[in-house]
Amino acid sequence: MNLREKFETKVPATHHIESLEGKVSPEEWQLRVDLAATYRLVAMYGWDDMIFTHISARVPGPGHHFLINPYGLLFEEITASSLVKIDVDGNKVVDSPYPVNPAGFTIHSALHMNRDDAHCVIHLHTDDGVAVSAQAGGLLPLDQHAMVLLGDVAYHDYEGIALDLDERERLVADIGSDKHVMMLRNHGTLTLGKSCADAFMRMYYLERACTMQVRALAGGTKPNLPNQGVPEKTAEQGAMAFEGLLGALAWPALLRKLDRLDAGFRH
Numbered sequence: 001m002n003l004r005e006k007f008e009t010k011v012p013a014t015h016h017i018e019s020l021e022g023k024v025s026p027e028e029w030q031l032r033v034d035l036a037a038t039y040r041l042v043a044m045y046g047w048d049d050m051i052f053t054h055i056s057a058r059v060p061g062p063g064h065h066f067l068i069n070p071y072g073l074l075f076e077e078i079t080a081s082s083l084v085k086i087d088v089d090g091n092k093v094v095d096s097p098y099p100v101n102p103a104g105f106t107i108h109s110a111l112h113m114n115r116d117d118a119h120c121v122i123h124l125h126t127d128d129g130v131a132v133s134a135q136a137g138g139l140l141p142l143d144q145h146a147m148v149l150l151g152d153v154a155y156h157d158y159e160g161i162a163l164d165l166d167e168r169e170r171l172v173a174d175i176g177s178d179k180h181v182m183m184l185r186n187h188g189t190l191t192l193g194k195s196c197a198d199a200f201m202r203m204y205y206l207e208r209a210c211t212m213q214v215r216a217l218a219g220g221t222k223p224n225l226p227n228q229g230v231p232e233k234t235a236e237q238g239a240m241a242f243e244g245l246l247g248a249l250a251w252p253a254l255l256r257k258l259d260r261l262d263a264g265f266r267h
Contacts, residue, residue, distance in 0.1 A: 017097070019267055020081040027060040032080035034196040035067050035120070036265040040258055041200060042124065043075035047207060049125040050074065053188070054101075056108040057120045057196060064088045066112060068105060070098030079267040088113055103163050107184075110168035111175065111192055118192040120199040128210040129189035135217075138183055139209060141231035142216050142223055146209035148238030149202070150231050154179040158186040180242065181206055197247030200254075205242075 021029055035057045042048050042055065051072055059065040067083040068090075069075070085094045088109050090102030111118040132139055138155060141147045156174040159167050175182050181202055182190040189206055193199030216223050226234075258265060 017079065017081050017267070025060070029080065031057055031059065031196075032067060032083050033266055035083055036078050036080045037255055037258055038120070038122070038196045038200050039069060039075040039078040040262075040265045041254055042122070042203075044258070044261070045204075045207070047124050047126045047129075047203075048075040052104075053123050053125050054104050054108060055120070055122045055196075055199075056105065056112065058112055058118070059085060063093075064113075065093055066105075066108070068100060068108070070096065071101040071104075072099060079265055081267055103161075106162040106165060106168060107171060107190065110171045113168075114172045115175075115177070115192065117180075117194050119194050120196045121190065121192045122199045122203050123184075123188060123190045124203065124207070125188040126207055126210070128214045129183075129207055130187065131214050132210040133183045133188060134186050135213075139206075140213055140223070141226055141234075143209060143212045144234065145205045145212065147226070147231045147234035148241070149181055149205055149209060149235070151235040151239065152179055152202075152242075153181045153183060155183050155185060158184065193242070193247075194244070195247060197251035198242055198244060201246040201250060202242050 020032065024032070035055065038055050051074060054068055056066050056068045059067060065085050065087060068086055069078055070082050070084050073082065082098060084092060084096045084098055084100050086100055086102075086105065087093050090100060090105035090109065092100060107123055108121045111121050139146055139149070139153055141150055154175045156171055159170070171182075180192050184190055189203065189210070191199050191202035191206060193202060
């Protein structure tokens with residue numbers, strides 16, 4: 001059997017997967033639906049990087065178990081039942097026909113293990129997010145989206161492909177105990193939240209801010225910076241919005257849009 005045949009036998013079509021609804025707890029099933037929706041939304045907004053990057057969520061209950069994407073599926077293909085349950089080391093704890101990428105869980109496991117509020121972690125490699133992560137000034141207060149997040153952004157220097165478990169300690173130290181947004185230098189963007197909705201809304205604002213910054217700096221003229229104190233005021237005004245408020249307002253609308261486009265994520 002060649003490598004391609006071996007890979008294809010491990011990645012069946014999602015419509016061949018038996019639904020897990022009723023076979024896991026209601027809490028886990030709801031989380032599976034929300035996480036699958038998050039993957040689909042990332043694809044819908046064009047933030048995916050083929051089959052790469054990850055979005056993970058902590059499974060409710062006493063076990064240190066997490067849900068992550070089946071390696072080899074596009075984000076637009078992921079369903080609630082195809083998500084793979086893994087332990088903190090990235091090993092499958094429930095049988096699944098899909099492979100996982102333990103190395104890709106390095107960043108996520110660090111945050112899940114050390115932050116009680118890291119129920120969902122989103123890591124992306126978007127064009128504009130990577131571009132801003134590679135700029136010396138990082139995220140600048142050039143627009144309202146950026147200023148809302150300004151006090152919540154941490155930075156982590158690039159150390160190579162995240163294969164070393166030692167890097168987890170430095171990731172945790174860099175994001176600290178109170179930041180929810182991280183620019184991974186020369187690499188990408190990351191957000192976390194108490195729910196998929198909260199993590200997604202932070203990422204939505206971060207990615208919008210990065211796009212606006214790239215366009216503003218590409219204009220060829222000196223950017224206008226807000227008056228002194230305004231970015232800090234805006235950050236204070238927006239600080240609580242990402243702790244459930246924006247998610248409660250926007251998440252149901254986003255799910256309705258996904259249902260209109262393709263409700264298959266609920267399988």
